[in-house]
Amino acid sequence: MGFNPAVERFLIEWALDEFVVGHLLGVQTFHYGPDLEENIAVGSISQDELGHARMMLRLLAEDEKELDRVVYTKPPEEMKVATLAQAWKETDWSYLVVKSMLYDVADQVRFDFFVRLPDEKLRTIEGMMGREENVHREHWQEWVDILSSDAEGRRRLQEALDELYPYLADFFATDVYEEVAKAYGMAATDKSSLLGRCLQQVKERFRPYQYTMPLADEQMVRLLEEPKGRAGRHLEVFKEIYADIHSVYDQHPEMVWG
Amino acid sequence: MSAVGVRQVTGADVLQVLKGVEDPEMPISIVDLGIVEGVAVGEEGAVKVTLMPTFTGCPALEVIEKKVKDALKERLNVADVEVKWTFGGEWSTEKITAEGRVALKSFGIAVSPEPGKVECPYCRSHNVVRESAFGCSLCREIYYCNDCKNPFESMRRLVRVEA
Ligand SMILES: [Zn+2]
Numbered sequence: 001m002g003f004n005p006a007v008e009r010f011l012i013e014w015a016l017d018e019f020v021v022g023h024l025l026g027v028q029t030f031h032y033g034p035d036l037e038e039n040i041a042v043g044s045i046s047q048d049e050l051g052h053a054r055m056m057l058r059l060l061a062e063d064e065k066e067l068d069r070v071v072y073t074k075p076p077e078e079m080k081v082a083t084l085a086q087a088w089k090e091t092d093w094s095y096l097v098v099k100s101m102l103y104d105v106a107d108q109v110r111f112d113f114f115v116r117l118p119d120e121k122l123r124t125i126e127g128m129m130g131r132e133e134n135v136h137r138e139h140w141q142e143w144v145d146i147l148s149s150d151a152e153g154r155r156r157l158q159e160a161l162d163e164l165y166p167y168l169a170d171f172f173a174t175d176v177y178e179e180v181a182k183a184y185g186m187a188a189t190d191k192s193s194l195l196g197r198c199l200q201q202v203k204e205r206f207r208p209y210q211y212t213m214p215l216a217d218e219q220m221v222r223l224l225e226e227p228k229g230r231a232g233r234h235l236e237v238f239k240e241i242y243a244d245i246h247s248v249y250d251q252h253p254e255m256v257w258g
Numbered sequence: 259m260s261a262v263g264v265r266q267v268t269g270a271d272v273l274q275v276l277k278g279v280e281d282p283e284m285p286i287s288i289v290d291l292g293i294v295e296g297v298a299v300g301e302e303g304a305v306k307v308t309l310m311p312t313f314t315g316c317p318a319l320e321v322i323e324k325k326v327k328d329a330l331k332e333r334l335n336v337a338d339v340e341v342k343w344t345f346g347g348e349w350s351t352e353k354i355t356a357e358g359r360v361a362l363k364s365f366g367i368a369v370s371p372e373p374g375k376v377e378c379p380y381c382r383s384h385n386v387v388r389e390s391a392f393g394c395s396l397c398r399e400i401y402y403c404n405d406c407k408n409p410f411e412s413m414r415r416l417v418r419v420e421a
Contacts, residue, residue, distance in 0.1 A: 064320075
């Protein structure tokens with residue numbers, strides 16, 4: 001509804017990230033958590049993320065079927081979903097904790113960029129989302145703290161960090177920030193400074209437990225030039241995710257809720 | 259439309275009908291839950307209802323929208339209804355009416371008057387602990403009462419944290 005194409009692209013990329021993150025948290029809610037309360041928490045966070053995706057897409061189109069088309073009619077290579085958003089192992093709690101922690105920190109850096117955009121229409125979606133994301137980050141931090149309390153937990157978190165940390169570069173490997181800033185006549189926002197801010201916050205969250213980040217900041221900045229998910233080059237597991245996400249829509253493309 | 263006794267529907271009429279529309283997850287009307295942000299009646303009798311979800315991921319938006327439209331059609335014979343969801347405002351437990359608090363309490367859900375003052379809906383004790391920030395719907399969280407040993411839910415209150 002009257003957004004600059006760059007802003008539209010920004011909202012769609014963001015919505016698809018949230019959609020995939022929310023979907024994956026919801027797929028096997030009951031398998032993840034060590035206890036019932038945690039299963040409920042994971043289910044709630046999943047709903048929040050799907051809600052954020054819906055809210056962003058509703059800025060672009062009110063009609064339900066039009067929203068569906070944004071999500072369900074793109075071939076995989078046109079879904080510029082961050083690799084970090086799609087990273088998934090079926091039953092690995094520490095992997096999910098690290099993925100969620102990293103994603104939510106990166107998402108906060110994106111959110112901070114977003115709240116500075118001078119556009120009244122965008123203001124309508126930030127209040128609730130900001131509060132909900134605060135709760136998510138604190139939730140995952142609690143789990144980082146709990147799992148870090150013994151050697152086995154630390155070993156598992158380090159293993160997950162080794163695999164997932166480099167994906168933070170891909171998260172910011174898009175020129176959409178620069179284009180959006182240009183569209184609003186703002187000072188250029190380069191992706192390496194966003195990435196830098198994100199890495200600093202991640203390190204602070206893991207610092208108390210002496211984890212080793214697998215790559216130095218300069219190596220991470222270099223990775224910005226090799227986008228994966230952000231360029232539509234997905235992880236192997238994305239095939240499965242894509243098929244899963246489309247299964248209902250493909251059977252009943254005209255179905256509506258309510 | 260010129261029949262004697264047929265008067266223009268007013269905002270008060272609409273609100274009265276909405277008082278009878280129940281939230282799909284709890285026995286409380288959407289008015290008492292505090293999610294009705296505004297009601298407007300246009301010159302031609304078209305009704306516009308603005309609603310605010312308790313949480314962004316509320317799965318019941320479409321269901322509530324349909325209930326509102328059906329109720330207005332059935333009770334006031336208004337067919338031209340637009341329901342708009344707004345996400346910008348900040349729903350919080352303060353928006354729940356006194357009547358709504360009573361309804362929730364008798365359903366076993368606490369509504370705390372202020373943060374940290376949760377009262378057990380069964381025995382009114384304040385000797386309670388929060389077990390989880392997440393409950394069986396997005397707007398609730400789980401507590402445990404150390405006195406009567408009952409688990410219960412409380413309406414969830416999110417505090418805005420400045421970055
Ligand atoms: Zn009690």
